Amino acid sequence: MSVHISLCSACGHRVFPARLWCPACGHDRMHSAPVQAAQIQAWTVAPAQGSAPPAVVATVRALPDGPVLVVRLEAAPLRIGQRVDLFERSIERSMQGQPLPWGRVLPD
Amino acid sequence: MRADPDRGPGVVGVGETPSLRHPGPDCSTAALMAQAIREALASAGLTPAQVDGLGVASFTLRPDRAIDLGWRLGLRLKWCMQDEMGGAGAINMLRHAWLALQAGQAETIVLVAGDHFAEADFAALVRGYNRSAQDYLSPLGCAGPNPLFAMVTQRQMARTGLQREDYGRLCVAQRAWASANPNAAYRQPLTLAQYLDAPMVAPPLGRLDCVPVVSGASALVLRARPEGVRVRLLASDARYNWDQQEGDGLQTGIADFAQALWRQSGVGPQDMDVISVYDDYPAMALAQLCDLGIANAGDLPGFIARRIASRALPVNTAGGQLSAGQAGTAGGMHGLVEVARQLLGRAQGRQLKGARFGVATGYGMVQLRYGMCANAAVLAREEA
Numbered sequence: 001m002s003v004h005i006s007l008c009s010a011c012g013h014r015v016f017p018a019r020l021w022c023p024a025c026g027h028d029r030m031h032s033a034p035v036q037a038a039q040i041q042a043w044t045v046a047p048a049q050g051s052a053p054p055a056v057v058a059t060v061r062a063l064p065d066g067p068v069l070v071v072r073l074e075a076a077p078l079r080i081g082q083r084v085d086l087f088e089r090s091i092e093r094s095m096q097g098q099p100l101p102w103g104r105v106l107p108d
Numbered sequence: 109m110r111a112d113p114d115r116g117p118g119v120v121g122v123g124e125t126p127s128l129r130h131p132g133p134d135c136s137t138a139a140l141m142a143q144a145i146r147e148a149l150a151s152a153g154l155t156p157a158q159v160d161g162l163g164v165a166s167f168t169l170r171p172d173r174a175i176d177l178g179w180r181l182g183l184r185l186k187w188c189m190q191d192e193m194g195g196a197g198a199i200n201m202l203r204h205a206w207l208a209l210q211a212g213q214a215e216t217i218v219l220v221a222g223d224h225f226a227e228a229d230f231a232a233l234v235r236g237y238n239r240s241a242q243d244y245l246s247p248l249g250c251a252g253p254n255p256l257f258a259m260v261t262q263r264q265m266a267r268t269g270l271q272r273e274d275y276g277r278l279c280v281a282q283r284a285w286a287s288a289n290p291n292a293a294y295r296q297p298l299t300l301a302q303y304l305d306a307p308m309v310a311p312p313l314g315r316l317d318c319v320p321v322v323s324g325a326s327a328l329v330l331r332a333r334p335e336g337v338r339v340r341l342l343a344s345d346a347r348y349n350w351d352q353q354e355g356d357g358l359q360t361g362i363a364d365f366a367q368a369l370w371r372q373s374g375v376g377p378q379d380m381d382v383i384s385v386y387d388d389y390p391a392m393a394l395a396q397l398c399d400l401g402i403a404n405a406g407d408l409p410g411f412i413a414r415r416i417a418s419r420a421l422p423v424n425t426a427g428g429q430l431s432a433g434q435a436g437t438a439g440g441m442h443g444l445v446e447v448a449r450q451l452l453g454r455a456q457g458r459q460l461k462g463a464r465f466g467v468a469t470g471y472g473m474v475q476l477r478y479g480m481c482a483n484a485a486v487l488a489r490e491e492a
Contacts, residue, residue, distance in 0.1 A: 017240070017244055023352040023354070041259075041263065041356075042259035042260070042262045042263045043259065043262070044255050044258035044259050044262065044310045044311055044312075044313075045255075045310060045311060046249055046250050046251065046254070046255035046258075046310055047254070047309060047310060049235075049246075049249070049251050052249060055248070055249025055250065055255075057248065057249060057250040057255050057259075058259075059259050059477065067354070068354065068477070070244075070245060070248065070250060070256070070476060070477060071248075072248050072249055072250070080262075080266060091247050091248075098243075100244065100247060100248050101248075
């Protein structure tokens with residue numbers, strides 16, 4: 001279980017999703033790195049879209065070094081600061097076949 | 109950027125169509141823009157033949173572009189630009205146009221922003237707004253700006269102690285301002301109970317925290333050497349992608365330049381007779397008021413109660429987008445047009461007496477988590 005973020009090969013700056021150039025140092029090479037643990041900064045329930053049901057989405061910070069990601073949650077959290085486990089799930093039409101970041105809220 | 113203090117360009121005319129919630133089958137983006145431009149030229153006593161510069165911002169003018177609109181209007185141009193900065197587009201164009209007029213590239217520039225949406229057009233626009241929205245956020249289930257700004261609002265509430273009632277008081281106040289704007293989409297009084305009873309869209313955002321999508325257009329006319337009453341740009345600044353989307357979204361790029369902006373303008377927040385902040389959501393209107401130094405993030409509930417709800421502070425005096433409606437990119441020009449209109453003394457039933465100084469902000473282009481672009485313009489009335 002993890003989500004693959006992008007790590008700058010020159011300075012180690014972490015982003016998701018990948019950029020063309022590193023926003024911290026301008027380098028153009030990066031590699032993938034897994035993150036698993038994260039902490040909730042904010043969440044909401046996005047309204048249903050067509051046939052898609054309402055979606056719990058959250059802004060989370062990967063622990064311990066980031067980055068901040070917007071992820072889909074399986075169920076709504078109870079409070080800001082709760083821990084989540086990140087995992088990838090492939091959905092049709094997503095990121096040109098790339099999996100999307102999901103999270104599972106961990107019990108307190 | 110500091111304008112020439114002696115003799116420089118000026119805004120001389122403004123125009124705005126009604127915000128149409130249910131536009132007819134003949135409605136088009138170009139026709140709305142033409143209507144706004146005609147009104148702006150008429151208000152300045154100018155004819156189309158005098159226009160030699162055109163700036164256009166729109167999502168829905170396609171497949172036409174700025175010069176196609178110029179052709180359809182029969183304009184002969186020396187200066188033409190197209191803007192795609194959304195809610196920051198109007199002030200972005202203003203800054204470009206001002207420099208062009210100072211440099212002698214044109215004599216009379218019209219800036220116009222407008223969009224005409226059918227329901228499906230807007231959903232398609234936000235779903236594929238940029239690559240992040242198209243390939244990541246929308247497939248994730250986070251389509252459009254509402255869920256993102258719900259999360260920004262939740263963080264602002266946690267940070268500042270704001271409650272839904274506080275945001276509601278801001279929305280109620282803007283509706284009261286809108287009652288004197290015949291072009292506003294919503295003019296009937298709003299109560300706090302109605303605000304709180306409105307259906308949830310994306311908690312904590314309810315229906316009345318989200319701008320109504322309308323069709324419409326707004327326009328400004330600027331001249332290089334105006335005579336009579338005009339509005340001068342005292343100072344302006346902008347930050348585009350200032351924090352790489354790595355902040356918390358509770359501050360905009362305006363916070364990064366506000367002190368210098370006031371210093372360059374020679375006036376301060378306390379001197380403003382009219383204020384327009386980009387209100388795609390109440391939380392962002394408040395964030396920009398804090399960034400400008402007009403409100404203090406340490407006591408936003410008190411600020412709303414004392415200054416906003418009472419309407420002691422003239423903020424978004426045409427109703428803002430929350431009540432007047434968001435006609436796509438015209439939403440970014442609505443506030444600028446209102447400040448210019450007040451300073452020109454042409455706000456009729458809602459005219460603020462003796463308005464001399466005003467500030468307008470722009471904000472927009474949502475990327476991963478919030479808007480990337482923010483700008484502001486400090487304006488002053490001049491005569492003779």
